[in-house]
Amino acid sequence: MLAMASQIDIYEEMSALSARMVEAAQANDWENLIGLEKSVVALRRLLEVDDDNSRLSAREVELKRTLIQRILDDDAEVRRHTEPWMEQVRQFLGGSARRKQVEGAYGASS
Numbered sequence: 001m002l003a004m005a006s007q008i009d010i011y012e013e014m015s016a017l018s019a020r021m022v023e024a025a026q027a028n029d030w031e032n033l034i035g036l037e038k039s040v041v042a043l044r045r046l047l048e049v050d051d052d053n054s055r056l057s058a059r060e061v062e063l064k065r066t067l068i069q070r071i072l073d074d075d076a077e078v079r080r081h082t083e084p085w086m087e088q089v090r091q092f093l094g095g096s097a098r099r100k101q102v103e104g105a106y107g108a109s110s
Helices: 007-026 030-049 058-106
Strands: none
Touching: 007 030, 007 058, 030 058
16 A cells, blocks of 8 residues: 555555455455454554545545445454354353363362
8 A cells, every 4th residue: 555545545445355354254264354354454544644534525525435335334244254153262262261160169170
């Protein structure tokens, strides 16, 4: 990404990355998903510095709105694929924690 990229350029790149995140989530490619998310976070940080609509034309504001909506839709789709997996991980880790608590309270059986 160029140092002086416009807001629209950044949102377009974020949208492209979010579409790739959907593909990674659908394929259960968690490592790729994490890498793509890190790239999106880096772009989001650029927007924190300059996300002022006053310099955008009406067409650019509408394009920005469309890109943001697309990113949000992609995020919902990623969550649809990742949340069931995350719940399984929570249950697994919760079960392990409970087992350790029981073992700690009553002594581990060897």
